[in-house]
Amino acid sequence: HTRCLSDWSSDVCLPISGNIKKLKCVVGSGKPCIVLIRSGEWNWHYVIVIGYDKEMIYYANPTDAEIDALSVEEFDRAWNWTGDIRGRSCSWWISFWLRILEIYPRTYVYVDSNI
Numbered sequence: 001h002t003r004c005l006s007d008w009s010s011d012v013c014l015p016i017s018g019n020i021k022k023l024k025c026v027v028g029s030g031k032p033c034i035v036l037i038r039s040g041e042w043n044w045h046y047v048i049v050i051g052y053d054k055e056m057i058y059y060a061n062p063t064d065a066e067i068d069a070l071s072v073e074e075f076d077r078a079w080n081w082t083g084d085i086r087g088r089s090c091s092w093w094i095s096f097w098l099r100i101l102e103i104y105p106r107t108y109v110y111v112d113s114n115i
Contacts, residue, residue, distance in 0.1 A: 018106045020076055024052050026110055032060075033108040037078040039085050042094065049108070081105045 026033055032050045039045040050067070051058040057075040061068050070078065070085060077083030081095040095105065 017104065018108050020057075020072060023049060023057075023108055026108070027052060031110040033110045035059075035079055035108045036103070036105075037075070037085060038081045038083065038090055039078070041084070041088075041090050043084075044081075045085075079106055 047059040
């Protein structure tokens with residue numbers, strides 16, 4: 001399922017749920033994706049996924065303007081909120097409350113534009 005908002009000849013698309021395969025498909029078609037990953041036990045962070053290879057997911061970190069990478073497995077845990085970007089396991093109950101607020105893991109946003 002995909003919901004899109006049209007404005008200024010662009011579509012901003014927010015899939016209700018995603019997975020690594022879908023994310024790679026969108027990024028591979030030249031559309032960087034904004035994702036919310038877990039950066040610590042109590043912290044989440046938006047990053048922009050810009051590429052991938054067989055073993056790594058590459059993302060731009062808006063905090064320091066650097067390109068960072070995580071293994072596909074580490075990225076998936078941080079994106080699913082069961083772990084963080086440092087590879088540590090995280091408790092489930094904080095994620096549970098975010099879901100109640102309708103903030104879900106494994107979602108992404110991209111702009112589909114003809115610019």
